[in-house]
Each structure stands twice: as C-alpha cells, then as structure tokens.
Amino acid sequence: MRRRWGLWVLVLGLFSGCADRERSSMADGRLAVTPAGIDFQRVAIFDGREVDVTVRNVGRARLSVDDVWVEGPDGTYVAAFTHEGPHSLLPGSECAMKVRFAPLESGALPATLVIRSDSKVEPFIRIPLNGTGVDAMARVSPRRLDFGRIEADSSKTLGVKVENPTDMPVEVATRLVGADKDEFVIEPVQLAPGETRELPLTFNPVMVGRKNVALAVTPCHGCADVPVLVTAESLEQAVVAEPGELDFGGVPVDRDKRLMARLHNLSTEPMTVSRMDLGGKDASFTHATTAFPLVLQPGEVREWETRYSPGHMGPADDVMTFQVVSKRHPTTSISLLGHGGAAELCISPMAHDFGQKPIGSKTAVNVNIKHCGSENGGPLRLTGLALQPDASGQPQFNLSPAVALPHTLQPGEELNLKVFFEPSVVGPATGALVVETNAFNAGRVQLDFKGGAEPHAPCELAINPVAVDFGTVRPRKGAVLGVKVENRGHDVCPVKNIRLRDDGGGVFRLPGGDLDGLVIYPGDWFAFQVAFTAPATGGTFLGTLQIEQADPVTPLVLVPLSAHSQGTCLIPDPYFVDFGLARRDCPAAPRQVRYLNACQDPVTISNVRVGPGTTDLEFALRSAPSPMPFELLPNEGFTVEVDYFAQVSGMNLSPLFVESSDLPHPLLVPLLGESSKKVENTDTFIQQDATKVDVLFVVDNTASMVEEQPRFIQALPAFVSTALDKQVDLHVAVTTTGITPESNACPGGAQGGEAGRFFPVDGSAPRVLTHQMPDLAARLQANAQVGQCAAVEQGFEAVRRALSEPLVNSADDPRTPQPNDGNLGFLRDEAALVVVFVGDEDDHSPDSVDTYVRSFQAKKGLYQPQRMSIYAIAPTGSACGTAGGTGLRYSEAAQRTGGEVVSVCAPDYAPLLRNVANKAFSPQDRFPLSVLPEVGSVVVRINGVPATSGWTYDSASNAVVFSPGPAPGAKVEVSYRRACQ
Template identity: 35%
Template sequence: MTTGRNGKRIIWLSLLAGALAACHEPGETRGVQAAAAVDTTALDFGEVPVGEWREKVVRLRNVGYVPFHALEALKLGDNPAYEVSFDGEARLMPGEEKVVRVRFHPLDEGGSEESLRVSTDANSGQAHTVTVRGQGAPLTVRLEPALLDFETLEVDSERVLRLTITNPVDLPLSVTVKGDAAKAFSADNITVPPQATYQLETKYFPRDLGEMRAQVEVRPCDTCTPTVAELTGRSVASAFVFDPAPVPFDQIPVHETTRSFTRAKNITWRPVTIQGLNTSDTAFTPLEAMTATQVQPGEVVRMPLEFAARFSGPNMGTLTVGYESDKPRQAQVTLDARGGRPTLAVAPLALDFGNLPAGGKLAKTIRITNAGTTGNLYFKGVKAEGSTAHFSVDAILRGKTPQPWKPGSAWPALETEDLPIAPGTDALDLTVYFEPQTSGAFEAKLVLVSDDLFNPERTILLTGTARDSGACVYTLKPQPVLDFGNLEPGRGAVLGFRFDNTGRSECAVKNIHVSNDAGGAFSMPGGKIVGGVVPYASAFSAMVAFRPPAVGDYQGELTLTVNDPANPTVTLPLHGASLASCLVAAPAFVDFGPIRYDCATRPRRTLVSNQCAAPVNVTDAHIGAGTSEQYQLVTPPTLPRTLAPGEGFELEFSYARDVLGQHYSPFFVKEQAEPHPLLIPLLAETNHEGLQLDRFIQGTDSQLDVLFVVSNTTTMKDFQTRLKTALPGWLERARQAGVDVRVGVTSTGLSTRSPACTNATAGGDAGRLVPADGHRARTASSTSATAAATVQANIDDVGLCHNLVQGLETMRQGLSSPLITSMDDPRTPLPNDGNQGFLRSTARLAVVVVADEDDHSGFEPESYVQFLQALKGTGMAHRSQMYALVPTDARCTTAGGPGTRFSAVAQATGGAVDSICLGDYGPFLDKLLQRAEGLQADFPLTATPNGLEEMSVRVGGTTIGTDKWTYDTRRNAVVFNADAVPVPGQTLEVRYRSVCASP
C-alpha cells in the first residue's frame, strides 16, 4: 500500500470514484470530474517606460466539483522582459483560485511577446497557454537643470557646470554629449547606476568663436529615445567689448591735444583683472593706469585717453588692454583721430548670389552710410565693370522712397544728384540684381562713388553662377481668373495666388508684379517680388489686393516670368466689381491667421445680413476658385432664402491646415437681383510644427474712438449715473495725456419696445448712435469744452425702458455697414441716422459695455471676438478691444448674474472686465487711455511661446536685437522699449516656437 500525500490522494480518488460509480450513472460521473480554467488567454501591458515594472495576474480557477492540483506556471520562451511568479504546487478545492503573477520590465523600446503555460492535474484543463505582450516606451529621466548655460567665455578657456541625473529605474543609464558643437562640450562617458542620483560635471572648452549648442543625452538602452539637457555657450576673442569703438577724437591742429574715452564691458561669466593699458602710438596716451583693477561680469569701466597731434592728417592707433582671467590675455580697440569727417561706409563689401537657374533673378541689398560724426556725405552714383550684362541695380532708396538717377545716365554708369547722407542712422539702400541669361560663372565689380575725402570709392565684388535646369512645369491658382466678386464702394479685400512647381525640374520665377492695376484698383500688398527659385514639389503664395477707387467693373492682370523658353511670360487675369449691395458680412473677411499644422484650429464665423429696407433673396453661397481646398463651410445655409430687413445668417468655416503655406479662397454669397456676388475672403497660413509668425501693423498714436454700449433696461439708473459722473474727469485726463478721444453712445436695445420707450427709436437703437434723430451731436471729441456734457446727455437719451439686453449684436450692427459707412440707415424712416464719421481708420477702438446683466444676442461670443479683431483689417487685430462693466460677483444686487458673455469677448480681445458695482468708474476708464497714449508698444501674441530662445522680432523687415524688446509673460505680449517703438505704418513680425492652445 502506497503511503504519503500522493499515495493518500490515489486511495482517496479511488474510493471517491468507487462511491460515485455506485451512486450515479457513468455520464453523471464525468460531470463531477476535476476541471481547471484560467480567466484570460492574453495579457497586454500596453506601453511601459523602459526600466519600469508593471504586474498583471492570471487567475487559475477550479470550476469542477472535485479538487485538483496546480502544478506549475512557466515561460515558454526566454524573453528577459517578463517574469512569472508562481508559489509552487497547490491543491485547489472546487470554487477556489490560484494567482499567477506576471511582471513586465521592458529593456528596450518597441513591442515584445512571451507565452506562459499553466499546468494542472485536473481531468479537464490540464494545460493553459497565455500570450503576454507589451510595448517598451521612452523613459523620461529627471535632469536638473534642463538647460546648462555656460554664458560667455574667452576662446581656449573652460568652465565646468554640474548636471544632476536621477535614475528612476533599476537599469543603468548611459550618458553622452551630442550636437553640432559637441566637440566644444565634454562630460565623462559615464553610466548612472540603477535608482541612483549622479552629479555630472560638464565642461565647455571652446576653440572657435561664436554661439554654440549641444546636448547631454541620457538613455537606458542604446536604441532608446534619450532624455536631453541642452548645453549652450558663447565664445569670444576677449573679455571686453568697447563702446564707442573705434574711439573717436576731435579734429585738432598740429601740436594741440584732445581727450576722449571708451567704456570697456566685461561680457564673460568670470571677473577679470586689468594689468595695464598700452597704445601703439605715443600720440595716444591713457590717462589712467588702471593697474590691478578688477572688473566683475557685466561691469563697465571708463577708460579716458588723450591724443596729441604730431602731424597734419588722419591718425590711427590701437589701445591694448592687458588683463588676467584664466591666464594673461589682451583686448584691443582702434583709436581714430581722423576728426570725424564724412566717411563712405558700405556693407557688405561682396555679394555672392550663389547658383541660380539660367533665367532666374535674385536681389541683394547694399547699405550705404556715413561713418563720420560731422557733416553730410554726398553719394554721387555707381559704375561697374565685368559681366555687367548679368547684373543690374534698382533705383536707390532712402527708406521706402526711390531716389532717381540722373537723366541720361545708364547702367553700368549711373549718376545721382549728390544725395546727402547724414551721420548716424541715415542710410541709402541699393538693390543689386543677378539675372543670368545663360549658364556659367559671372563676376563684376560695382564701384560706389561719393565725396569722401580719403576713400571716395568703395568696390563691391559681385559673383554668381548659373545652371541649365530645363523648362519649368507648374500650376498657377486660381484659374481661370482671380475673382474678387463684389465689394461695397470704399472697401478693400485681399486674396492671393499660389505657384506650384509640378515638374521634375526647378522653376526660376521672377518679375512678379501687377502689370495692369486697373487704375490703381489692384496691387500686391507686399510689393513686387523680384524672383526666386521654386524647387521641385514646392510652392509659394503671395497676396493680391483689390481696393476699387469708385463704383464700376475692374479688369486687371498679374504677370510673372518663368524659365520656359517657349512660354516665359505667365499672366493671371484679375477681376472685381464695386457696386452697392444689400448684403453685408461682419466681419468682412474670415482670417484664421498663421497656424501650426500640428495644432487644432478654431472655427471662424461671419454674419451675412440684409442691410436694406426691403427683403432680398439669397440664391447661392459657395467657396470659389482659390489657391487650395483647405476651407470648408461647416454650416451651409438652406437656399434660396429670403432675408427680411436686418435679418441674417451666420456662416462657420473650418480650415484643414494640412498643406504648408499661405492659402486664399473667395467665399461668394449671391443675391438674386445683384449682378455680382458678395465677396468674403478666406485667409490662413499653415506653418511648420512649432513655428508661429504673428504680423502686426503699427497704428497712429494717441487716437482713440470709444463706443459706449449702455444698457437701457429699467434697473440701470444708478449705474448710468455713475458713468455720467466719471466722464468729465476722464475726458480731462485724456486732454492732459494728449489722447484725441472721440466718443459715441448706443444702447443694448436691438428691437423696439413700444410704447414703454418714448425716444426716437422706441428703445431699439440697433447700433445707431444716440440720439438717432440728431437733435444733439451724436459724437463728441475730447478737444471740445462741451464734450462731457454732450456725452452725459446722450447717455440720458439711452433711457430706462427696455427689457432685453443684446449689447454684443448692437455693437456689431453699429460698427458694420451700412451704419458705419453711411450717413443714413436705409432700413429706417429716420433721416441721417447712420454712424458714418464716428470710426477713424487710424485710431484705436475701445467698446465699453455697461450692463447689469449678461448679453442675450444669441450668437457665440467667439463671433463677436472675430468681428472686433477683423474690424481694423489684417494685421490690426490688436487695435480693437472691448471693456466690460458688468456683474462679476455678489458685491451688490444686479438685474442678472455674472456677465460671462460680455466678459468673454472683453478678455479675448485684450480688454478688461470689472464689476458694474464699482463706486467710481474713473480708474476703469483710465485703462483705455493707458492703452491709447502714445504709440502702441505692446503687441499680444496669438499663441503661447515655448520659451524665448527661438523668438525673433522684425520691424520694417529688419531683425532687431533683444535689447530693444521684452516678452511679458502675464500679457503674452512683445513689449518694445521706449526708444524702439515702431513708427506708424511699420510692419512687425514676431517669429517663435509655440505650444498648441487647449481645444
């Protein structure tokens, strides 16, 4: 007889089997056999960072009526990323379960699989196979700091900074230095032990000059995605920069002396010690020895010098500053005793146009300045020699104004009428063209001629090569015509064209211009395009504007030249009409602005309405031929549709953003009786991932139009009184600040409420300035002595009789056509009740809402945000804001709860919100003056920058340094220094790497 546990199990099972056989039929015996089951046949761990652990379980259950033993759980493969935990053989009674633990520990990135077998001695379910899979994901390692900035140091010197690396997993981490300037940075190639913190010493030892960048890369495996810490540094030849440099001395007679000075600034990270000053010529004498003078980082020291003239004529020298930093070093600055007479300065001294396709055209600019300090330099002309047939020059420019060449002079010898150039910032710009007619290498010398006493001529070397590239194959959109549809007289619009290189060769495109402007109706806002190279499978776009000078039908033409000998000249017809229309879009265009292709877009809206006194029939609305298929009408209207006077429908558009570049499409709305459809331009620009380009145009300074939208409901008496009380002091402060304010008032009443309202409009001002019947001036200027009294009386005319606040819509109506463009509203019997003359195109606009309950206009607040931002035109969204005095909290009893709709529009347009329950409205109104006083210095960005390292600012096409502007994080705005604020009309561009906004 067998003994022990196994023997007992055999005897027991035998007895049990006999008992069952004696009591049941054979089929019933099988029903009570041991049966095992698992709760899953597959485990999926999903993504797990490399080195981290995740655990899941497989549950083995006894689903029969007799016990069995769980024998083992084993991996079938040898994948080290998985571990199986099984406590050993166990007996499971009916209904019991045993847990098999499986752990996933990825050792590299990517997918992996393993199989698991669970074995039992049950009659049914003796072996179960479970598939296990997981995905190794990138591991994020904590690096502090994320940026090691070694600042500025001298070439061939070193600095050591420490980087803390925290290893969160049980795998070792490898550390390497990579990047373009990796040779200038070094760190021990170390391994960070598992779950340890390591202090890594990183050294910057530059042997070249300039800005340098590299990265420390930390990863748990050779193929794993690294965690990166940025390394930056700047290498300079010496610790000091000098200002002024060269050091100027006055022009003096022989045997006399004069004094000057320079300021030496330590631009490195470490203090340095001056050992002494020496000059190359004994005519120059340092007035202070400065021996053993320590100069801290960023500190400036003044160095006075004397010059003793020993002979007549110019004299130059060098000041050498000996100093000690990591070792003895020297810094030098030129000493200039030429007397500051006019001096011809030219930059650059050579123009290399590179390699162009034959038939192409490229432009580069030379800047001509007066390097002297006293007196004008006179520019006289240019002359050239060499391959002059392939080079040419344009009219010389002073700012944007062309300066003509003398009549009769011709390239390659052109003369001017002695153009003066003053010392300082005055300059002339000369555009030089390279336009190769055949393939080959070409060189010419361009000589600039002036009245400089010592160097009257400067020679500029011009070089360029040309290659044969075959005929250009392209498409030009839109076709067959760039159609602007109909624009109301007095308005303008922008669309554009797109040139796509669809062939296998490059395209040389040049001389892109409006060849027929139809009497000035058509233009290119960015000016003519000289030319460029469009590589295979690439494209470019540009704007075309239509601004009809009078009522009529206009036909124009755009012309460009391509490298196709058979058909070199390409034309695109331009068409537009200007006729009065009953249909009005507010805003008049839909602008998505610059958008990253990886960021979601917000829908854009416009309201199309009938602004005539009779019904109209809208028969069609569609997107016309444009430069792409990027736009979609999200809310197509049901057509045909009859619009009663003042009735309209909102259109919502989406933008696909999947094609890089600028995109322009016309949206047309056709009214049955009008010969041409209303144009609503659709505008957008898709940029690369993370790149954002915001454009602005500086407006006129110290001009402000203010539209007060005052609620005329029955509970507004106290709040209207507070507004009237604040006006005299506020207008006086505007006069003292030199801000020219123009004020108009309308109500929040959109529809009439007879007979409760007894004024001329029965409470339904619908955006008309009060008093609509004109019995008093409807606008007031801060320059008038009676301005405060006029505005106060107009607020009284608003009344206290209405019951419905629709201030957002009355604002839109009041600032839209036909009210804002007409002296009379054609929809009403009152004469001369239009708002024409209130809105000045050059002034900033502030809409001030005063209401003790929220708006009920119906359309989404975003519609009104987009309307205000588009009101001043493209690039001018920053010129219009809403300000709201509305309920914000429970400080006092108001007719309604918080004014969230008014507040949303105010905040989105960069205005301000405060409680209508303020005791004094004066400080709130002063915010309007603060924004309008002087030229605008702050320009809000459309997206949030991802740091400032890649932010650049251009004004008038020229990049300006970070010493001229700052970034205000709180306002998300670029703010110019007082001495760098752009002048009216200048274009600003801010380029930065952005983060996507929340949906």
C-alpha cells in the first residue's frame, strides 16, 4: 500500500498544474475549490485586498477549467487565473487563481465567484464572497485657502486640516499645481486611525502680483484628488501713504489748516509702525501726538492730524516719515506743502429747511457771503454760484439776484443773495447751492436746501383798490397809497412776485421793496404801500403793479397805477395824515387838513371825498364845506376833518381827494393808520440780586491767539481778587468762540468746537466755578487754557447756545456723545449776567448784532438792560500787528448794553477785568414799560401777589418806580391796558 500511495503521489507530481493533457473518455472529473467561501472583511473604499483560490481536480478524468468570474456589484470584485491557460487538470492536479475585493462604496457587498469547467456532472461551481466597504478616506478642510495680500519677501503659513474618521490608516498625498507653485511649500502625511493633523502650506512670495496656484490633496490611496483653491497676492508695499502729498494750499498767517495724513495697510496682515518724524525743515508744520509703536490691522487706515499754521508768508514744505517693520520698504514718506496767506470765506446758512409749502408759493432765505479774513489775505473771488436741480427735474429752487462772475470781495465786504423755493410738484424737494471761491479751506462749499409741496384749491383773491389813483401831487413831492390783498376762498392762497411791472419811468416804487412771496390763509389779508414821487417837470404818469397768484385761470393780476403832477393853487397842510397806531375800541382822534388857495385867482372847489383805498369806510369825512361847489378866493382856505375808525386790523391807507377848477385830476392827501387788536399788556421782570453775578468768559481759540491768551490768563487773578473783596456771590465759566470741531489736538474734549459748552467739556475739571471754591483764580486760569485750534470766531453764537436750551437747563447735552456736558447750574434768574469776549479779531457769527443782543437781554428781561452787560478785549481803532481788523460787532454790542471795549493790543488786561468786577449791580427800582398804559389801569404783582402800595407810575419816563425796590429774586409783573394815544 505504501508503494502504491507513493506511486500515486509521483504520478500526481508528474501531472500536477493546469497542463494541457489528453482527457480520459472513460470517466469524468470533479473540481474542489479551496477555500469554499471567502470573507474579505472590512476594506477601505478605493483600496483592495486579494485572496488566493485553489481549484483541484478530485475526479477520475481530466477537466478543463474554462472561465472564472464574479457575480456581484460592478467593479467591486475581480477574479483571474494566476497564469495563462489553457487550464487543463489531470485527476489530482490543481490550478491557482486570485480574487480581489476593491469596494467602491461603503457597507456590506456580497457576491459569488463562478468557476466554469467542462465537467459533465458539475460544470459550474459557485463560491460565496463577502466583504464590507469602509469609507476610510481622509476628510480635507477647508477647500479654500486665502493668504490675502502680503508684502513680497515676507512669509505666511496656513494649514489644511486632514482628518481620518475611521479605524484604518490612510495615506494622504499632496501636490501643488499652477504657474506660481514654486512660491509654496507643503508635505504629504500618513494618518493613523482616528488621527487629525494640519498640513502647513507656506507662501513665500518673491514676485509681485496675484498668484496662480492650487493644491491637490489625495485623501487616500487610489482616491481622486481633492482640490483646495488657493488665493494669494504679493504686494510691492504693504503700508502706503494716501495721499503721498498733503498740499494745504494758501492759509492766512493768523489761521491754521488741518489735513489728515493717512497710512493704509493694503495687506491682510498686521503691520507695525515704529515711529513718525517730521523733517524739521519748516516749523509751520506740526502733527498730533501719537504713541508708537502701533499696529495697523489688516486693511486699516490710520489717520494723523497734520497742522499747517504758517509763521511766514510764502511757500513752505517739509516731509513726514513713518518707520515700518518691513524688509522691503522700511520707511513711508508724505510730502507737506503750504503757502502763507489766503482769503477767508464766511457763509450762512449752510443748510435750510423751507418746510411744507403750498404749490405755487415762493419762500426766500437770505444767504450771506462775506470775506471775513484779514487784510493781508488778499481779495476773495467768487468763481461759481450754481443751483443744483432737485430730483423732480423741475426748477423749484432759484437764486436772486444774478451776480456777474467772477465777483471780488475785499476783506470785510459781503454779498447777500436770496435762495427761493417755488414748489411746482407735490412731494419733497431738495436742492443745493454750490459756491466756488479761492478762499482758505473753502474752494467749494455746498449749501443744502429742502422743502415739501402740498396741493390746494385755486386762489380767490380780492384786490383793493382795483386801481391806484394818486390824483394830483405837486412837483418834487411824494405820496403813499396802499393795496390790500384778501383771500376770500376756503383754502390757502399763495401769492408771489408782487412788484412793479411798469414803474412809469421811475416815478412809482414799493417803499417796502418787492414782496417775494407769502401765503394768505382763508379770510386773512395784508396791505402794502405804493409810493409816487412827482418829478420837477410834472406830467401824467401810468404804471402797473403785478401780483402772481396760484390760480391756473388767472395766474397774474395787474393793478393799474396813475398819477398827475403840476403846480396847484391849493396847498394842503399837512401833505399827508398819519393817524399812527389805534384800536378798534379806541379809534384815533379826528385829524384836520387845511387847504389854502395860493393862487391870485379864485378856484372853484367842486368836491371833497375819500377815494378807494385798502379798506373802504375806514376813513370818513367828519366835516367839509357845504354846499358844493363853492368858490375859494385867493389867500382863503377851508378845513376838512377826517375820522379813522381802526376797525380793520393792520395797515390802512386811503386817498383824500379835493377836486378843484384848476386841476384835471383831484389833489391828493394820503391818509394812513394802523389798527391793532391787542389791548391788554403785561411786562414781566425778575429783580436782580446786587450781590450775585454770573460771568461768562468767551475766549477766542483760533491759531492767532498766541500772544493774547497768556495776557488774559495772567490778568484773571485781578478779576477774582476784586470780586472776592466785594463779597460777590459769583458764578464764572469759560467757553470758546469755536462752534465746529476741528482737531483732536484741541484740549478739553470738544476738538475746539465747544459750541457754547463750558470748558473743559470732558469734565477733567469743574466747569462752573463759584466764589466758595478754594484756589478760584488758579482754577479759572486752568479753565481758560482753551488752546489755539479753531478756525472761525463765533463768540456771539457760542453765547446764544450756552444760554439756550438744552445746554442752559440740562446737566447733559443730549445732542452730543460727551457725558455731563450741559451748562446746568450756571445761570441764575436773580443774578446779573456779564459776558466778556476775548479775541484778536471781530466776531463772525451768522446773525446781526441786534439779534444777539436782544437774545442775551431776554435772559434777564428785555427791559432790565443793566442786568446784562457785554465787555470785550478786542481789536479797536488802535490797531497793532497781532490784531485783525476792528471789533465793530463787539463794540456795538458793548455800547448797547452799557459795557465797554478795551484794546486787545493793551499789554495788561487787568484794569478791564477789575472794572468788570467793580461793576455796580445795584438793586433795580425802576421798571420801564413797553407801551403807554391807560391812566389807572396799571396793576402790579410781586411773586403773584397784588402790590397796592410801595410803587408809583412815572408818566414822564413811562416806568413803574418802587421805593424801596423789590427783594432780590422777586418776580415783578406789571399789567395794564394800552392807552388810546
């Protein structure tokens, strides 16, 4: 048996393999497969695993294995013989093949291995296959890398995160593609199961420009590339100056101009600026102090205020240099240019809201353009005055009068214009006036206007009289009559452009000027005067007055004017009768007119009458000669008596005509009167405390105050010592003439634009000082250190704001970001008010001196002028090199309030400040009334309680006189009925 087995083995050895042999026809073969089933277990997607399979012929005849394949998911399994066929097996011999499992998806992936042979018994053998696909590729994030913009010759590294979320190792490959790939560096990595790693991608730019590059990441063996978009740019210079040159242009030598030096970090990386230096070539250039080093964040623009305050006439230049931490550009420079000397522009208002107006109306606002610079600044040239159209495309804003350009203003000269709003389209409207000049800091100024339009019914006007007839006026004499315009409709009526369409060769005029426009409410009216001046040559004259109304049917109303002039026999006395102000319940006393025949011949008087006027029946003949006609002999006369009833409120005018035989047109004597409905009147006063005074110092904080501010500060102890010696209950505060913020270099926290807020606005020191504070003089001197950084002196405007709401009665100004910057606690009703202006140039506030003085006096009672006084240390007629012009506005204000002005050129300001402290604020015992009262109608109340004694009415001065005066702080009310005068 052993031999036979050995022989069999030998035979098998001789015929093993898949050799091509003759097959026995006597028996059939049978195949056996090892293994009988295959489990590939877990394999990563796109990876693969192979298993060897052995096929053995266990039959008794030769077999041919013809084919092998896998039935299952496409592309997942692959089966193949290990060597080329034919695959013919003798009994006992075997053949090898391989089966590969390469999953394309995750999850269980069963299949069947099929082996086909020429066996007649079992031609097909099926072997079960099992395997599980595992998503074992790395996760790549982010899919975009943005290196931003960095300066060439620098370096920046960003990371690509690769994460293996499975329990199988993953091989991650990387490669760079693109024209600029050589400027980037990255390495491949092998990830252990569950491992997360960041692959550093480094950008080392050499060339300037945007980079064309991408990163391809192969997340596993056999996986498709995952693209990572790379964005990068290399800059020639990261930190640049914008602009590279600051040209301050012309600046007056007593002014300064500020421009912003800007550094822009163009890169997306922080850049360090280590220091900043001025070249020192011209001391006229300075800059705000900034702590260095500092870091410019990506894309940040940092500004440094740069100031040019010319210390000399003519050109100036310097260089500002910044040191930057950079290999390529360690310095960035800005050129500084300027010129000493320029014209200055003051313009007001800068914006105006006309509000809601009816269609067809015309509303005006006055625009004042003034050369407010010093004489050394040269002339101011207006080169452009243009109204920009509004959004509707309709000409709803217009300008008058027309000005020939260029127009030149010498220092101190001004130009007044009117901007009109004439709405023609319902809805909001906006417009702008653009002013172009050669002025310092005002090459192009835009004034913004807005308004709105509302519809209304067509006008229904009544014009009285329908024609104005001046009759006869003697040569070289003048006469005034009136026209009344009344709205008899039920809606508003806009009228406009009331003017002379034909002035009769210059003999007719409107004394009040042309009326641009107004709106008449239903039932209301107004009257205006028309004047005739007879030329020496006499003659007959015709003219026309026009009135435009918002009525599409009759948009233009024409009122004929006629007048005749020649020598007359009749001489009236007076030539006109003015009844003055009257009341409906108390008409004016009758007035008489005497007519004299100055000719050598008799004249016949045929009629005396009151002609058509603004309101018929307001004037009437009380008496006239009767019967008529009658003959008036030479040198004889007659008298006519006229009544004025004053029943219609407002101005009334009518002609008194006398018809005579020597005149083709009746002789005119104009009748004038004004009726007022107001009867009762009350004047209110607050009694002052002689020991209490509120003092407000208003200090010029412009650049030219270099010499004057130290003198003023040095003199303040004299003021304080005098006030304390007099035991004055003192409130004292300081503000500046600055309205608009100018520079962070200005002290006090308001950038030089206190706008009436007391200094210092930031609250770094008490702002309302009192006599009870220790070291009052030192505190006041500290608060007077207001700096020299503003541009325009607007002292009056600053005081108006300081003493008006919301500042005067609030602890905090709600309009500003600074906390607790209100002026609450300064102004006391029972205290006198003294305002002291200190400046080397006149005030440039937008409104008139009269407007401001009335506003200041109203804080203490308009009829208590001694309770409010204005002083000034300002330019006077005695000019000096440090002063600009003459302080005419300060002088006028001081004169009207009983104050005084001392020259800013004086070497010592202490005498004036002592005079302020020595001002006698004696208790008031005389209270002047605003109008004449009826006898016996005066009623006096003190603190609301009637006072029946202790006072008298002085008719000579029209004042209530107390003896003794009311107590300090008492509220005095004087009520009375207006007298018939």
